Amino acid sequence: MEIIAGVDIGNASTEVALARAYDGKVEFLSSNIVSTTGIKGTKQNINGLFKSITEALKKAGLTVEDLNKIGINEAAPVIGDVAMETITETIITESTMIGHNPSTPGGVGIGVGETIRIEKLSEIKDNKDYIVVIPPEVSFNLAAKIINFYQSKVNIRGAIVKNDDGVLINNRLDKKIPIVDEVELIDKVPIGMLSAVEVAEVGGTVEVLSNPYGIATVFNLNSDEAKQVVPIARALIGNRSAVVIKTPKGDVKERRIPAGCIEVISFKKKAKINVDEGAEMIMSAINSIDSIEDIKGEPGTNAGGMLEKVRQVMSNLTEQHPKAIKIQDLLAVDTFIPQKVKGGLANEFFLENAVGVAAMVKSDKLQMEMIAKELSTKIGVEVKVGGVEADMAIKGALTTPGTNKPLAILDMGAGSTDASVIDKNGEIKSIHLAGAGDMVTLLIKTELGLEDLELAEDIKRHPLAKVESLFHIRHEDGSVEFFEKPLKPEIFSKVVLLKKGGMIPIEENLSLEKIISVRRTSKEKVFVTNAIRALRKVSPTNNLRDIEFVVMVGGSALDFEIPQLITDALSHYNVVAGRANIRGIEGPRNAVATGLVLSMVEKDE
Structure with a gap:
């Protein structure tokens, strides 16, 4: 009788399957999972590997001294950063712009004119149009009085304000003008330059300044200049207010x-x-x-x-x-x-x-042999590099109730997507591809402009809802949930993550629809693309229609929507796909670790 541990070192987690082997039979005793230490396939993995083994032994009432053999996977490292x-x-040479969507712009419409500080209105002697720039030391009441006084003498078409005073100024004006407020860098606004200020109706978005041809019309630009303002127009799409200012040629440069x-x-x-x-x-x-x-x-x-x-x-x-x-x-x-x-x-x-x-x-078996040797020296137990991950995963997947040969598996982890197919004779063909859960997280972080990688990871993992009142939320599928007790006031009107610990508000100014769209498309770009790519490579004829059944394993198979996205995509090829349940108890996790144990027992027979 031997106590055997199979260890799967992944990009994000290290999994262990612990078993007792006797007379060619295998009795699984426990399993465990911890976070991988270091980049997969490097010596830093040893600490996490040792921790996972000792915890699995503890669950089974055993110690390291009881362990006879350890098998680890051949780990091809995937660089976690995308x-x-x-x-x-684009090189922008003639435009400065503001478009930060303040919550309280004033007025409605578009105004075009030359920028001028409000205290300089008394010096104007021409008949040009002007946009007044209002510094923080000028109060809303004084600003309104000055504008009202000069409106009969000067063509004031709009205003740019440092303070949060847009509505307050607008309410006191005899003649309404578009006002953009909360401009933090008011001192950087160039004076004496042609500018355009646009404010949309409540619930609307700017139309002229979010359109490159609209900007070209306002500033009388030629076709080459119109190309340069495309990034500006794109940046202003969806904003309720905006300012574009034409600066001297060459004033802003980019390498x-x-x-x-x-x-x-x-x-x-x-x-x-x-x-x-x-x-x-x-x-x-x-x-x-x-x-x-x-x-x-x-x-x-x-x-x-x-x-x-x-x-x-x-x-x-x-x-x-x-x-x-x-x-x-x-x-x-x-x-x-x-x-x-x-x-x-x-x-x-x-x-x-x-x-x-x-x-x-590229996987370096010599590197894995070094890890095995160092771990063996550390704990005094024989450690072997057991085999290719995808091959081991298919052995583990076949412990799912209801499965049989021929079968294909998709092993979807944090760093890589692996596929294997086993035919009726037990012959295995496998592939190991870059890109999985970590890449999805980084796509979400990047496209939503998030600073926090953990928030992007949470958005990937958890469904969302919008808090519409203190007593109800609307889930992302449109269903409404009511509560007897009032919700916390700080989450009112916010998009929240639905985690086991409760509702976690997303503080960034992002709509529910935008987050859902980015999350789903990121998963499709990575997992659906890689699922089809991997299965084609292991298909005997490079045709997905030759594969009938696919079992999904790995941490990403636990995701609340990835398996559904893949199932829907594969259904077009008449492929039946579903989550694994390793050994009938583990769900889609522990496939490689389980396969390593079974492989070691087979070799010993």
Whole structure:
């Protein structure tokens, strides 16, 4: 009789299956999961690995001294960061803009004129149109009095205000004008420059200044100049108020670093693609090469810098030369990234087209052997590198009640998406691809412009609702839930995350619909794309219709919507897909760890 532990080191978690083996039979005793320490496939994994094993032993009433053998997976590390490579970077030379959506703008409509400080109105002797700039030391009452006094003498078409006084000033004006307030950097507003101020009706959004042709009309721009204001117009879409100011030529400059090219290399051929052409073309190049030896980026570009950073990080962790680090796979997806508008006066951003990239480093069994040797020395137990993750996962998946050969599995973790297929004769074909849960989290963080990665992770994992009163919420599916006791006033009218601990408000100014859209599309871009890509690679004929049944395993299979998205996508190919239930008790988790145990017992027979 032997006590055996199978350990699956993942990008986010380390899982253990503990079993007793005797006479070729296996009796599973316990399981455990902890957070992975360090980047997957490096020596830093040992601390988390040891912790997970000791906790599993404790659950079974055993100690390390009772353990006879440990099997660990062959771990191909995936760099957790996703590089957002901007496809286009616009150089803005003639525009400064404000569009920060203050809660209390004043008036309605659009006003165009030359900027002037309010205290300088007495010096005007011409008949031009003006936009008054009101500093914080001028009170709303005084500002209204001054504007009312000069409106019969000067053409005042709008106002830009530092304080939160837009409504207060507007209420006291004899002749209403559009007013944008809460402009933090009021001292940076250029004076004597042509500007346009627009305020929409309550519930509406600006129409002229969110349209590049609208800006071109206001400022009499030619076609080349109109191209330069596209980022400004995009940044103002959805805002209730906005200001655009034309500044002297060359006043605002931006250095451009090209996105660059990516080169995919195999023994037989190479494929080169410019990141500017987007994710579809990059993935077409990746998929055109059967056995990738390495992927490189053009030096001096964003793509080159990102891929070299991957090599450097892995070089530092594995003590190998950067040139020895080979990138095995890459997943690219089209996305949007908030870019700060150069010349903005209220930290304005616009959503720029970008490509998100996750890169996976080629598995180094020698590195895993070093981890196994070090762990064995530490605890005095035989440790072996058990096998390819996807192969082990399919062994574990077959412990799901109701499954049988032939079968395909999708192992969806934090860093990678793996697929395996086993035929009636027990022959296994597998693939290991970059991109999974971590990439989805970073896409959500980037597209929503969040500072907090943990918030993006929570948005990925949990459903949402809108608090519509102190006694009811509306769930994202449209259903309404009422409460007998009043909810906390601080969450009123906010979008909340529905976690086990209660309702967690999202403080960022984001609509429920926007968050849901970004969350779902991010999951589709990564998991649906990789599911189809992986299953095609393991299909005997490269055709998904040759696969009948798919079982989903891994941490991301626990997600409340990812399995449904994949099931819907695969249904178009007449593929039946569903979550695994490893050993009938574990759900979709613990497949690789369970498979490692079963594999070790088979080898010992």
